[in-house]
Amino acid sequence: MIKNTESLIRINPDxxxxxxxxxGFARAEPNMIIPADTVxxxxxxxxxxxxxxxxxxxxxxxxxxxxFTLPLVLENIKNSELNAxxxxxxxxAFRFPASTEISRxxxxxxxxxxxxxxxxxxxxxxxxxxxxxxxxxxxVNFSDYNVLLGDVSIFYAILDKINISSSYKDRIxxxxxxxxxxxxxxxxxxxxxxxxxxxxxxxxDPISKIKFRKDYLNTKDLISxxxxxxxxxxxxxxxxEDIINNYIExxxxxxxxxxxxxxxxxxxxxxxxxxxxxxxxxxxxxFAKSYNLDLDQEIESLDKRFKLLNEDKPFLDSARFQxxxxxxxxxxxxxxxxxxxxxxxxxxxxxxxxxxxxFFTDLGSPVKxxxxxxxxxxxxxxxxxxxxx
Amino acid sequence: MTDKIVIGIPNKGxxxxxxxxLFLKSGLEIVRNNGDREYYGTIEGVNNIEVVFLSPREISIxxxxxxxxxxxxxxxLIYENIYQADKHIKCLAxxxxxxxxxxxxxxxxxxxxxxxxxxxxxxxxxxxxxxRRLRIATKYPNISREFFAKKxxxxxxxxxxxxxxxxxxxxxxxxxxxxxxxxxSTLLANELKPLSDGIILKSESCxxxxxxxxxxxxxxxxxxxxxxxxxxxINIDENNRKDFLKNLF
Numbered sequence: 001m002i003k004n005t006e007s008l009i010r011i012n013p014d015x016x017x018x019x020x021x022x023x024g025f026a027r028a029e030p031n032m033i034i035p036a037d038t039v040x041x042x043x044x045x046x047x048x049x050x051x052x053x054x055x056x057x058x059x060x061x062x063x064x065x066x067x068f069t070l071p072l073v074l075e076n077i078k079n080s081e082l083n084a085x086x087x088x089x090x091x092x093a094f095r096f097p098a099s100t101e102i103s104r105x106x107x108x109x110x111x112x113x114x115x116x117x118x119x120x121x122x123x124x125x126x127x128x129x130x131x132x133x134x135x136x137x138x139x140v141n142f143s144d145y146n147v148l149l150g151d152v153s154i155f156y157a158i159l160d161k162i163n164i165s166s167s168y169k170d171r172i173x174x175x176x177x178x179x180x181x182x183x184x185x186x187x188x189x190x191x192x193x194x195x196x197x198x199x200x201x202x203x204x205d206p207i208s209k210i211k212f213r214k215d216y217l218n219t220k221d222l223i224s225x226x227x228x229x230x231x232x233x234x235x236x237x238x239x240x241e242d243i244i245n246n247y248i249e250x251x252x253x254x255x256x257x258x259x260x261x262x263x264x265x266x267x268x269x270x271x272x273x274x275x276x277x278x279x280x281x282x283x284x285x286x287f288a289k290s291y292n293l294d295l296d297q298e299i300e301s302l303d304k305r306f307k308l309l310n311e312d313k314p315f316l317d318s319a320r321f322q323x324x325x326x327x328x329x330x331x332x333x334x335x336x337x338x339x340x341x342x343x344x345x346x347x348x349x350x351x352x353x354x355x356x357x358x359f360f361t362d363l364g365s366p367v368k369x370x371x372x373x374x375x376x377x378x379x380x381x382x383x384x385x386x387x388x389x
Numbered sequence: 390m391t392d393k394i395v396i397g398i399p400n401k402g403x404x405x406x407x408x409x410x411l412f413l414k415s416g417l418e419i420v421r422n423n424g425d426r427e428y429y430g431t432i433e434g435v436n437n438i439e440v441v442f443l444s445p446r447e448i449s450i451x452x453x454x455x456x457x458x459x460x461x462x463x464x465x466l467i468y469e470n471i472y473q474a475d476k477h478i479k480c481l482a483x484x485x486x487x488x489x490x491x492x493x494x495x496x497x498x499x500x501x502x503x504x505x506x507x508x509x510x511x512x513x514x515x516x517x518x519x520x521r522r523l524r525i526a527t528k529y530p531n532i533s534r535e536f537f538a539k540k541x542x543x544x545x546x547x548x549x550x551x552x553x554x555x556x557x558x559x560x561x562x563x564x565x566x567x568x569x570x571x572x573x574s575t576l577l578a579n580e581l582k583p584l585s586d587g588i589i590l591k592s593e594s595c596x597x598x599x600x601x602x603x604x605x606x607x608x609x610x611x612x613x614x615x616x617x618x619x620x621x622x623i624n625i626d627e628n629n630r631k632d633f634l635k636n637l638f
Binding site: 037040041044045046048049167170171173174178220223224226227229232233234235236237238240242243244246247250361362364 | 495496497498499500501507509510511513514515517518519520521522523534537538541543544545546547558559561564565579580581
């Protein structure tokens with residue numbers, strides 16, 4: 001009992017907030033209640049059953065905030081003069097816990113975190129957000145952690161550089177974000193057998209013929225024709241041109257059956273990179289060399305950030321670099337970091353953060369606003385602090 | 390407390406007709422005491438059964454609550470309206486009518502979409518291009534969500550529809566739908582096609598038993614009598630029938 005109290009005093013979350021305020025972050029009080037459809041649209045239908053939703057008298061659904069970044073970004077889009085800002089928040093967010101969550105069984109959880117919106121100095125911002133986070137953990141005397149680092153922009157750079165169809169690229173991205181363990185085998189899914197009618201159409205309409213006819217026929221008529229229907233009117237909000245192009249690309253994928261062996265082994269080798277952070281640029285350089293990829297720019301930028309990170313507080317030799325980090329959280333666009341308890345391996349990350357430059361535009365901002373942030377899960381921090389004592 | 394079985398019967402339409410027919414063939418004539426608007430009825434010559442007329446959806450909900458003991462409704466409504474339905478309800482007999490599939494359907498014009506994987510591809514691009522998720526209209530949000538979660542498909546937004554779901558893509562309130570279909574003609578008329586692996590549930594009308602109702606010895610006995618009469622009219626093999634009743638409670 002006494003021990004517990006001691007550790008709670010040792011790790012005082014209020015000190016975390018104060019530290020960030022002292023470093024020039026302005027205290028933000030984002031809305032507690034936000035439109036549920038905005039949340040579901042942003043985070044996916046799966047999040048709905050974990051939200052605390054209520055219906056207003058006019059029939060609209062509202063929910064308690066599931067995190068802080070979403071309401072903060074929404075408010076900043078509304079007041080665009082707020083864009084270049086550094087915020088700290090401290091309060092409760094609300095989600096029914098996942099079945100794997102061990103630090104809580106109630107829907108509310110305290111989060112303290114920072115956001116740096118609109119800073120044009122990319123490297124400096126990423127470095128400072130992670131550095132502040134590590135220092136604030138020092139400040140509250142919590143040191144039994146390990147740091148995982150990743151950078152999704154390298155993965156996107158590789159996808160840009162390889163020569164495969166755009167629908168294949170989309171599928172790879174999707175599988176990456178879903179966290180599917182075996183991207184490559186999932187890429188070559190056995191497709192259901194074609195029905196006799198489809199087969200007949202297939203024979204009638206080989207790709208080259210469609211491509212040829214595409215130049216002469218109205219797209220809508222061509223689609224009606226391929227589907228074996230009279231003139232179609234309903235396109236379900238999609239551009240007919242996009243439908244036909246995707247159709248052609250798909251047929252080409254089916255024809256090609258698989259992506260070439262070199263590309264698939266390159267992708268799976270890349271995604272299995274998991275090394276000491278101090279060896280990250282070395283490992284990436286030899287990877288790029290063996291597949292003849294030009295990743296100089298990406299590696300240089302990573303190197304620069306890691307060196308800066310290490311200057312203030314050397315930790316890289318104990319940190320790990322993982323290329324697969326940040327999967328499942330698709331809004332990250334650059335650096336990603338996770339801080340985990342050494343002792344309590346089953347505990348979710350104590351802190352998680354990184355760069356998400358598309359967040360503003362995804363939520364309707366007319367201008368792109370670079371954003372870097374980090375969130376500390378206080379319940380997990382306290383729990384691992386207890387065990388640490 | 391009453392020792393009579395309360396049975397929920399559909400309050401109108403084809404489902405009611407078929408149910409009346411089945412009961413009549415089993416020697417059980419359902420009588421509406423005061424014409425069509427009466428919510429209560431009886432079975433001619435049987436005094437241990439009370440009949441209530443409810444919508445099929447209400448029947449599923451009342452079964453789950455245990456306010457009615459047994460009822461005739463569709464499998465689709467049972468699984469949609471009752472969380473972990475198998476814990477609360479048992480299907481006593483499939484009645485050989487009311488066949489329909491709950492399916493995922495997309496516009497026929499989507500020639501690039503034949504199955505869920507294709508839909509996933511398109512939905513993903515749709516979100517990147519439109520900054521919003523592809524909307525799917527349905528009266529079956531719960532089983533739909535469960536189905537998609539199993540398939541690993543997440544790039545969608547469900548739009549709850551109350552009326553004619555099939556029209557949603559035509560008037561632009563959704564891009565795709567999930568709905569019940571038996572012949573497929575309504576889908577076709579709305580320029581929609583089912584996905585090849587998009588059958589969420591094969592539904593039919595069944596006689597369900599509520600496990601949450603109060604089952605006295607007398608009521609169990611009455612249920613057995615009722616079931617024996619009805620089961621002669623439908624295909625249930627003798628062993629199955631005996632075991633079913635034995636294992637029911």
